[in-house]
Amino acid sequence: MSEYLVIVESPAKAKTIGKYLGKKYTVKASMGHVRDLPKSQLGVDIQRHFEPKYITIRGKGDVIKSLRDARKKAKKVFLAADPDREGEAIAWHLANLLDVNQEEACRVVFHEITKDAVREAFNAPRRLNYDLINAQQTRRILDRLVGYRLSPLLWRKVKKGLSAGRVQSVAVRLIVDREREIRAFVPQEYWTVDAEFTVAQGRFSARFQGYGDEKTELPNREAVDELLKHIEGADYRVERVKRSERRRNPSPPFTTSSLQQEAARKLGFRASKTMSVAQQLYEGLDVGAEGTVGLITYMRTDSTRIAESAQTEARAFIADRFGTDFVPREARQFSTKGNAQDAHEGIRPTSVVRTPDSLKEFLSRDQLRLYKLIWERFVASQMAQAVLDTTTVDIRANEAWFRATGSVVKFAGFMAVYTEGTDDPATDEKDGKILPPLSEGQPLPEPTVSPEQHFTQPPPRYSESSLVKAMEELGIGRPSTYAPTMETILKRGYVILDQKRFYPTELGELVVDLLVQNFHQLIDVDFTAHLEQQLDLIEEGKTDWVALLESFNREFETELERAEETLEHVQIADEESDVVCDKCGRKMVYKHGRYGKFLACPGFPECRNTKPIVKEVGVDCPRCKKPLVERRGKRKVFYGCSGYPDCDYVLWDKPTGALCPVCHHPMVEKRSKGESLVVCSNAAAHPDAGAAKAHGQKVKGVRKKKLS
Template sequence: MSNLVIVESPSKAKTVQKYLGQGFEVAASMGHVRDLPKSKLGVDIENDFEPVYVPMKDKEEVIASLKKAAKKADKVYLAGDPDREGEAISWHLAQLLDIPMDAPVRVTFNEITKTGVQNGMAHPRSIDLDLVNAQQARRILDRIVGYKLSPFLWKKVRRGLSAGRVQSAAVKMIVDREKEINAFKPEEYWSIEAKMTAPSSKKQFDATFVGMDGAKTELHSESETNAVLARLEGAQFNVTGVKKSVRRKSPAAPFTTSTMQQEASKKLGFQTSKTMRAAQQLYEGVEIEGMGAVGLITYMRTDSLRVSDEARASAYKYIEEKYGKNYLPASPKVYKTKAGAQDAHEAIRPSTPELTPERVKDSLTPEQYKLYKLIWERFIASQMANALMDTVSVDIDANGCAFKATGYSVKFDGFTVLYEESKDDEENKVLPEINPGDVLKLKNIEGKQHFTQPPARYTEGSFIKAMEENGIGRPSTYASTISTIINRFYVERDGKQLKPTGLGEVTTDLLKAHFKQIVDTKFTAQMESSLDKIEIGEKDWVGTLKDFYGDFSDTLTKAETSMEGKRVKVPDEETDEVCEICGKPMVIKIGRFGRFLACTGFPECTNTKKIIKPTGGICPLCGKKILAKKSKKGKKYFGCEDNPTCPFMSWDTPVSDKCPKCNDGTTLFKKGGKMFCLKEGCGYEVAIKKEK
């Protein structure tokens, strides 16, 4: 008997094939095989939003191959990813391969391990039409917004623009944050910091002024601060109270999609798309030396914190063998999944905890290794005992002025021996032995001026957290949403920060004025909630689309009427560049292919040029700046700014380190695990220190 199992990718197919063995052929659909047509709406709005699906142009050969394989097979199993998209792909395949919708052919794998695959194959079910309808509703909703709203933006702002149900709300969040920053007015405040010693030790410690005459006191000016300092002249600093306690510090929960993306952004500097790409590879299977293809993590799109008993037992075994019984918790750690989360999958964890990062390191790419190490350590730590901190709080009085000093030290390191969240990285702050009644010796005291700070721009990590808190998008869409708003030039990266472009600000203001619901975070969150209810069968997908479309269509008609004959100008971004042809200033504009420099003398002067950023490196041939460039095929390389006069170019990346052998500021380059000098006759190279 022959069985055909259809998964989504070749790497997943290879891993699953290994566990199924003879009698099974595993093929890949390469993702979706059908979709709405690109050239038209593809949705019959008048006929209950009936979608018109067509085979995707680049999937014709794949479809033909799958049909041929299905005809030969006695049984076909549809094993797309265990989520809405995977269910929809399975539904499309069932229609193309003439498989009845009630046939038990749908199998899902939460992890691509022998156990995970065997469990999935042992429990086939029919296709879940609620899941399919939730995906269809999302796809049709996004298609309607995109196809109806984008032409409005073409007429009023610029051709080629796009609007989206989630992307437009996401851009508004970034635009609103920028407006907060620009409107922020800093306020002055002061602090008083004292350095003291106790009778028991010569080691200095810090104490901070907190109030006077029994009340908490805030200092808003230098004069207020000087008045307190004057009162403290010659004062005796007496210890009025010492409070000692033990603080328990609990480990963070294992990863969900959102927390994994946030932590990879903070700890590894990964962009969200890079994190999800590496996670997909780890889930689908990687060739491990001596083991073949192995799926290293559980499914990476989840907002559940649930952990299986088997995985917990494996973690306990490792913890006890590595650290000892006292590092096991008194009772199993159970983490509460937030309300409204989908609990179909476990938290993200290593599928085989015994496979430590070091065990598989040589078989992984650097990105895969770093992410696997992060996931593995986070999971193992989540199953470990709490850390215990000895804390001390000291109250000090000096002529009615109150100061406080705090200290802490690690009593038992617990889970922190392995992993801490990035925000928790801190050193011990140990106070000397201090007792009530001690008279402290003042070594130094000074007032310090401070100013309140504006809210920070979002990083990818903090933006994902904000989207999750606001209910914008879902774990499976965070990465694609960020990529979309950047690729469409509504948002740009400024270092690690996300900053709106002029185009993003103008478009958002236009949508806020005429399509308030589309950019409203609460409305977008309600829509996501409706889609979730369709998924569990609590809401009808056609009714949901009808409710949305009625208001949306009326709003679009009103907007087109009120904006008749009007256009919105995208502001140009000023630069210090001067046009080499006419001498006028150049500005940054956004065109179909991105940002470029244009002369303000247009139309008399039509000079334009690419924006090229210096790398900070110095050309080893002529000493001028090294610029990051792209070849005709889009591959990044580095070349001298004096091209074509200077022929220098390199595929290797310039770094901030300078060559110690040349000792003249010559830039070093890196490739693989080495840094080296490219200056003729030098030959210096050094291995890059590996991350611990």
Template sequence: MAKYLVIVESPAKVKTIKKFLGNNYEVAASNGHVRDLPKSQLGIDVEHDFEPKYITIRGKGDILAKLRKEVKKADKIYLATDPDREGEAISWHLSKALKLEERKNVYRISFNEITKNAVKASLKQAREIDMNLVDAQQARRMLDRMVGYRISPLLWAKVKRGLSAGRVQSVALRIICDREEEINAFIPEEYWSLEAQFAVPGEKKLLNAKFYGNEKGKMTIGSQEELDWILESLKKENYQVLDVKKGERVKKAPLPFTTSTLQQEAAKALNFSTQKTMRLAQQLYEGIDIKGQGTVGLITYLRTDSVRISEEADFAAREYIQNAYGEKYTSSKEENAKKSGAKIQDAHEAIRPSDITRTPVMVKESLSRDQFRLYQLIWNRFAASRMSSAVYETTSIKIGAGEYRFHVSASKVAFEGFMSVYTSEDDEKGENNLLLKSIDTNTKLTLNGLEEKQHFTQPPAHFTEASLVKTLEELGIGRPSTYAPTITTLLGRRYVVKENKNLYITELGEAVNNIMVEAFPVIVDERFTANMESLLDKVADGAIPWKTVVSNFYPDLEEAVQAAEKDLEKVKIEDEVTDVICDLCGRNMVVKYGPHGKFLACPGFPECRNTKPYLEKIGVNCPKCGKEVVLKKTKKGRKYYGCEANPECDFMSWQKPSGEKCPECGGYMVEKGNKLVCADNQCGFVKEKQK
């Protein structure tokens, strides 16, 4: 009979860990959390020192009953939940639910990877539950509960039932809304590029150079008139090389992946959503049945913001690279220590393969296509992080044409280093032909042709999942475990939709954000949320008691909620009645909010269930056919302006048309903030909006 019981979170780990530990050990799974705050109420006793009221999660009773039986049989119990705050809290909840505090031989163990060595080593480092980590998780859970349970009912009253506010979610929503406003208010500015092709004495190949400016420095060509003036001047000039600089540039190997950088790179390179990346990484971490090896955990723990690597893994990686690529390609130990920076004491490592010698090719047959692609990305990035820097040869040429200057800069890879294993979109691929060899200072050049192009400045890019994760991380909002669930919630609630990787705000998202910004400015303030994250970190470090954080937060939230409730009482929220008649029962239809925004519904519900799309007229005639322009939505929920006569008339605009004609070109004007702008970029006419 087994003497020892090991309790893990996920059933997927049970078989693997049992195989590592042998017959003396029984391994059982809790299936994640077993206790939580009740769904039916706030679950926090604000009158009595903010004590949380935990209950057994519905459906977990049977699991706990089985675990209690195993606990009775065991001499020693090891709580082996995930190695983070959430995992520590699950161990503590298990300890409470199974009454393990009454037992002596109960230990907490954690491992960063599911390998035989790591699991066995964790038994030798068994410890007590770290209550600082538990308290940090409790504080986060309670803060999130307070925001969700106190603010969500106000959204139900004001917009529609089923909506939710969240501490991190609402800030992320605001960040996306603010970017959308920036894009909508953006006014393009004209500029021109000018490129010259030169014949070089003794060379067949032409030399391409870009206009840089004049002898005083860099210039932007802002208009056709300016360009024509420069072109006229250049006709009279002689062209000569003024300076040739040759050099070397070193590109350092990338750091191994953290949760955030893995999500960003998987989105860019593999087109994975953050949720998909985390799901696949979880599978690779928990274990895959590899032919000839059995079930093996292929990567280390997936929730981490550390770039640290254990000494053993570092040594094994450099040894592997030396054998596979040669000493020249292997970075020194000192370089790697520098890269890890000040976080050398982090509890977690970066995300890496559990065994560098288990190459992607070796396990390809045993993995699904997407599992393989993610494992390959992680393996390549880790291998690259232990390799030498790439070296580029660079050449920079300055060409004089009277007072004007043209520049040529080129580079080619002299030594690939880490790039023989890993390149990202940001890495230059280099040019095979560095530059014409016969060019030197004072070389006379013959102008072969000039090519000008008109451009317009572009608005800020819409957020993608990758760029939103990067922004949240840079602002200190959320933690590795929260990025994917935050984005999933925003998409799930239809506050945001995704089209071609880009995230767009929906009408519903806009309505929720407007209420949050107006009634709860502190909750959606980036600095406040980032500061709250650092307070939770201090709780985890044992520097601040968790109830201090919670008790300081609640009164201000309560005050804001009460003020918002009073404001809402003044506004009697009634359905907006329209002049559209229900064709089933003859009543005037009313405007309602649904998952996709506004729609028309019969007020006779539930007797009459008739609904229609709501086409919101904006008081502007269609520039194409003269009928009315209405606010519409794409299938996914993104707003645009189109003609009510569609499909006969195909007019559409992402910006709101103003109804005014452009005095320059006769086209239609659109509203951008307090300005009216010609919809045709080539025209570029702008004027102030009349008040």
């Protein structure tokens, strides 16, 4: 008989901490939440101070029975759910179900699953934190009030099956507002003029800046012609050379938000995938002789604080691996944003000595890639500044003024390990451009002058990365809510994700407009951010949770009553296609699903026929000569024969429309180590070179590499 029962959320976490505690401890998993509000009713008694009615979650009966049986055999129970609001709520629900004395120190919290952290936590258990519990409970009740009282209104007035959420609706509004900005955008013409010089030491390019000492825009061809006339036959001379030293600091360790953004940029991970893989790394994996161990600290955090012990270990590692010049004099401290919760550390490896290379044979590809990203970001955050030599050269031709800039790394510092990505790839390569030696007063030969027309671009549509960034900056939601929020709005059909960018559907725009007109407070960005701040104050014990709910509900009730009276019925007409349903003969209509547009029979539910929308890609199947078409699977877009199922030919890379001159199979776009290549899709036809080296055509408009 075990003396102690320990309850965590998952079997993986149970396995990892079980080996640290010894035979006196039995470790079991609750498999997440065990109680929640009922799905069949509101489950909140508004008249009795918003008292929630919790019930056992369907399907959890066997788990709860197992926990109760183990409870009877143990003299003490420790509740070791995750160290956040949600984890505290899980612990509280378990305490109620298992009759755990809540006056006792039964709660155990650790931010990393390592032997020292787990043992230290069990040496200092605490009581349940009711401020954390109340903050979670308040969020749950707020979301239930909105979802269960607003959704029926949408069903009656707009369309059956619609739903609205407190945070999700604001996220959809951001996407809708951005789409309307793009539609309203009027491109403005502008020109650039570059002068390319060839000198003894090499070639370099300078761009026109203005006349005299003033900056001058080139809005049209007339302004360009005037400039070209002005510099015709002019003598070019170096007027000024300015050299300076620039220092760059490393980025801080990851927070949940920055991890999701960077994993999207560098690994192509969806936010939900990032959190799923990070959860595996946190809960523990078998790494050989060391056994099962948690590899990263808790991954739901908006703090960049790092434990002193971790900094000490990192500094010693950096000195040993890179040399003492790469270690800053003082350990780096990063300031945490004003609205961030500082209860946890930033995301880091539990031991910097566990390098990605040392874990290669134990982790899956995705686990290793995400661990490497976290490891490199943390190590770089504790390293010395990078030092860059920058040179700015001003060149004069009559009164016209051109400028060339160059930057070269003098001391790599943290850049020897990691540099942060951006949402604009063009800015990733700004360092490393070297200018030849130039001196003031130096005459220059006549350059090749290249005018180029441009047009201003509208703001880009949100990607998952940029939407997470926007939500964080605006204070909408919390780190743990970003991924599920995006999954929810996709599932409801309010937005679609195409080419990794969010587009609102007609339904999404309609629902946003209805909410803006009738529930201004609910869908207001500032109000939603203020509500998040109030939840934080509840967590800190500075605000009464019932008072917050009463204040919110009072205004919400008023808006509901007004909308019920004034909101007219809205009919959403499905767009009709030319495709005839092959089961009932009706003309099929376009619908929006989680994976984009598809065709459906309007006779639903009598006729449930659906079809994917096929788009020809401009090249025929090499087997049967029927057109190849773009198809969308659950995970990615692929390209298959339109003759399926008779012909099952498929490509996973996008055809360019060209055929291989050797074997006449489709040429495809392929990415390799950050480069975009055009290669033959038929590797078997090129056994000597392989498909990736068979051809060296360039892909226009992207980073490119010509293969030999």
